[in-house]
Amino acid sequence: MVDLSSSSVDHAKASWLDGVSPAYWVLGVILLVIPAFVSPFVMFQLMGWTFILGIIALSLMFLGGYGGMVSMAQMAFAGFAGYMVAIFGTSAVVTISQGWPWWIVIPLALFLTMLFSTAVGWLAVRTEGIYTIMITLAIAAAFFYFTRQNYDLFNGFQGFNSVLPPKLFGVDWRGPFAFYYLTLLFAVGCYGLVLYISRAPFGLALQGVRDNPRRMAALGYNVTAHRVAAYSFAGLMAGVGGILLTWQSSQISPGTVGISPAIDILIIAVIGGLRHPIGPFIGAFIYVILKTFAVDILVSLGLAGERFQLVIGIGFLVIVFFSPDGILGLCDKLKASRNRDPLTGKDRGDNPL
Template sequence: MAVTDHGTGQGAEGRRAPAHGTWIESIPPAVWALGAVLLLMPALANDFVLYQIFGWTFILGMIGLSLMFLAGYGGMVSLVQMSVAGMAGYMVAIFGSSAIETISLGWPWYLSVPVAILIAVAFGTVAGALAVRTEGIYTIMITLAIASAFFYFTRQNYVIFNGFSGFNGVLPPQLFGVDWRQAVPFYYLTLFWAVLSYLAVLYVRRAPFGLALQGVRDNPRRMRALGFNVTAHRIAAYSLAAVIAAIAGILLTWQSAQISPGTAGVGPVIDILIIAVVGGLRHPIGPFIGALIYVVLSTFAIDILTGLGLAGERFRLLIGLGFLVIVFFSPDGVLGLWEKWRASGRRDPLTGEDRGEDRGGNREGGA
């Protein structure tokens, strides 16, 4: 991420003046509308859409968000986030209960879930500590290496990770008498955590830690000259991102009731990168947009392909083509397309110059 990369798009968040008045007044109507739709979705959509489309979108969006936090604000493209999610999923299966009773310890959820998150965050932090001394392509390489190592280790280790088959029968607790694997409860469960992590990232962006992280992205050398320990800051960013990925990993494991090496294989690792890039790395809403596109494509591509008389298992071809098209037209993903469209609406059609009424003041990015 070069310093000059942040000229136009970053403005969506950077130029925004701090909200005066109460924070509720500062929420744009579009966000109210989106919130209402998301809350009332169970009245509109069937169980399949709630559970498979939206549940999965929120989970993958959260893992993408943890990557967006590191890449968008920290300038560190980490491919280890899916592995962190996988680690959390494995730990909740190992410490909690699963069908593999010889390994699972059967702890109650209020012990197994926090322990799983802690171990996954420790894993994400160690991976970060290894990765932060590198820059750019080397960060990608080293995190990919860690992700591959995690995949092969889980596949070959039978004592703890139960090798190739992993764990099945990993169920969420029956808390408050609700079966959280039912479509509607699971929808709200994933919605809650997705919104919470989204708001947390939005908030931290303007807190000292988030500002300093963006400072590290723009100019690590200057950050040192301002008294910041850049390495420590980067590692802490990995820890924070790992918390989001870990929660998502547990939800992912509960959704399919199983975790196996393939969950965090190299394919899914790359998918998370695609989700974050397609959606856009400039704003935390990006990964959720990317996740929705990915989930819809991978769910319905088979139908489209067989409808066209092609082999259904080629659905990744469609995802790949979609990825190419979006990245070709906008390096900043769907968010970038949106901003381009907004900018062209503001531009005078004759002179091509900015009409100016919106500049520097109250530009709102995505949400």
């Protein structure tokens, strides 16, 4: 049971960065200087896409890791935010896009995305297990077909193109250098926010709801409200990722919110690991590398490039088979094996007395 005493909450609020390993600070420095050593393709396509997918998968990790809820609608939330930016902002579809200024469009898109995710959460939290997965998957599928068949608001299967970020301070934020740091900034911000919330009173209560909802309800906590609030926050993060994804590709279409992208987000989160916020970014990096280069490797071997999904599926099965906690779980097992005495089977740091 999670300790929700005032002393533990105060300690968590005062030391929310204590759990950050020095390796993460080294990684942060590397990410800041890496644009000086890599090509624009690596900055914009590989790293930018990694950060974006990592943010969306992080929203799923927050629900699953801290709330014990699995949602298949995170890509729908991301796509919804992208559509709102295209509809209320500017695009090549001038008959639909309203052309409002960015400082109205972006907050409005995120606010509407939070309302959408709150409504989905209000429905989903009344189910458990496979039923939660099915209801969120059904909502994602319904949103996909609605955007594909609606031409008055979502422009049907064509969607919107030429959806570009605003040029603030005279900077083209879709340029490789600027876009890299833009996505890095939001990725670090979302990562830090999740890390902070997990140690804040709401995060601790949410973990208590995950572990023992009946006891938390007996202690006076509103279990449903905490779960719905978790969906709202996760939807906000997914919306941020969706806007960045729309800016990167400069378009949004039903293909962005299809069933396949929804499953990809789940695979990314599981491959990286659902028990720490860094996991989704690890999974996103692996996914982006495979999707970018696996097709070329398969073609060079004389195989069909469409078998890329088979490569992803096999890799997913292998990782889950050896470690249900993903890459992070494999790392922990490796550390434990190195510290274990081969003769006694105990950790070398254990006190024999």
